Amino acid sequence: DAGVIQSPRHEVTEMGQEVTLRCKPISGHNSLFWYRQTMMRGLELLIYFNNNVPIDDSGMPEDRFSAKMPNASFSTLKIQPSEPRDSAVYFCASSFPQRSGNTIYFGEGSWLTVV
Amino acid sequence: QKEVEQNSGPLSVPEGAIASLNCTYSDRGSQSFFWYRQYSGKSPELIMFIYSNGDKEDGRFTAQLNKASQYVSLLIRDSQPSDSATYLCAVASSGGSYIPTFGRGTSLIVHP
Numbered sequence: 759d760a761g762v763i764q765s766p767r768h769e770v771t772e773m774g775q776e777v778t779l780r781c782k783p784i785s786g787h788n789s790l791f792w793y794r795q796t797m798m799r800g801l802e803l804l805i806y807f808n809n810n811v812p813i814d815d816s817g818m819p820e821d822r823f824s825a826k827m828p829n830a831s832f833s834t835l836k837i838q839p840s841e842p843r844d845s846a847v848y849f850c851a852s853s854f855p856q857r858s859g860n861t862i863y864f865g866e867g868s869w870l871t872v873v
Numbered sequence: 874q875k876e877v878e879q880n881s882g883p884l885s886v887p888e889g890a891i892a893s894l895n896c897t898y899s900d901r902g903s904q905s906f907f908w909y910r911q912y913s914g915k916s917p918e919l920i921m922f923i924y925s926n927g928d929k930e931d932g933r934f935t936a937q938l939n940k941a942s943q944y945v946s947l948l949i950r951d952s953q954p955s956d957s958a959t960y961l962c963a964v965a966s967s968g969g970s971y972i973p974t975f976g977r978g979t980s981l982i983v984h985p
Contacts, residue, residue, distance in 0.1 A: 791972075800975065800976075800977040800978065801917070801961065801975045801977075801978075803972065803974075806972055814972065849916055849917075855971050860905060860965050860971035860972070860973065861907065861922055862973060863919070864916040864917050864918070865916060866915070866916050867916050
């Protein structure tokens with residue numbers, strides 16, 4: 759079975775540029791999460807969708823960050839404009855809460871470097 | 874605010890020993906508890922989950938849950954160098970949407 763698929767795997771961009779990260783959740787999962795991981799702050803939840811609807815975006819750091827989920831099989835996380843402090847690994851994850859107490863499954867991550 | 878605390882380590886154990894990783898949490902309403910392993914440069918992968926007080930065994934791994942004391946632990950028997958990784962504890966409560974809260978992780982080093 760295909761897992762959570764993220765793209766791009768690596769992105770290097772200049773400060774001020776727009777960055778778009780993409781995610782395809784596991785088929786049948788109805789919950790989707792975007793996490794950010796840094797050495798300083800660990801794994802932080804940015805936003806959570808359930809049935810394509812954003813439920814909790816309290817972790818989105820500021821207005822430069824936005825996320826969408828236009829359908830059950832696709833989500834994007836956009837940073838505009840990007841800043842060096844946005845450099846991190848961004849993980850997309852999905853789950854089916856009615857199973858396994860909401861075990862979430864991670865994609866391989868998008869490694870973002872903003873210079 | 875829900876908190877999940879782990880000792881950052883590193884925890885260093887010799888090959889063949891038992892590694893014991895601990896996690897405490899603040900939300901008494903927590904119901905689901907997860908252990909993830911994360912190798913350097915990789916994504917977290919689920920090792921096991923536990924819901925009920927007591928022990929749950931899966932191969933060389935045993936999760937232990939004590940809700941009264943609000944801690945969950947992971948024991949790794951016969952530790953191997955390939956077990957060297959960061960172990961993340963995650964806790965979810967029934968209130969709201971079962972969103973797991975992750976600890977910062979404990980780095981485990983198994984030396985030959």
